[in-house]
């Protein structure tokens with residue numbers, strides 16, 4: 001197994017302004033489609049993504065209440081929009097604004113889809129601080145950077 005050190009978690013990948021990061025999941029949240037930009041930004045090949053749970057790219061800095069809110073919004077047949085910090089395969093990160101909604105066929109929910117856009121530096125800073133505070137309030141894991 002490959003070993004990671006803390007420093008790898010500190011490297012940001014920039015999301016291009018002119019490309020969309022797209023994925024779709026089945027009703028259990030397993031990836032059924034990802035576009036080329038998704039693969040590039042997350043560092044995974046399409047083969048590595050297909051059939052995996054979307055939480056594969058969940059970053060430990062994300063508070064669990066954000067995803068609870070996502071799933072309850074989807075359960076109400078509404079579109080969810082939010083700022084998400086995602087984890088790359090190499091443990092680096094990228095920030096996006098995600099828009100997630102159900103895909104309906106003849107009124108029946110068949111899949112979920114997500115489009116993601118780049119966000120501003122100010123939003124990254126604001127949401128990093130907000131999510132740190134939310135995790136602390138909920139006694140969730142704290143990010144630690146160890147200097148030796």
Ligand SMILES: Cc1cc2nc3c(=O)[nH]c(=O)nc-3n(C[C@H](O)[C@H](O)[C@H](O)COP(=O)(O)O)c2cc1C
Nearest residue numbers: 024025029054055057058059067086100112113114
């Ligand atoms: C279409 C779709 C796209 C999603 N995209 C992401 C994503 O980019 N990053 C992420 O952490 N979770 C995403 N999720 C939510 C995950 O399914 C999951 O709820 C979340 O990662 C928390 O995982 P956990 O409950 O296993 O901790 C997405 C869900 C759906 C339905």
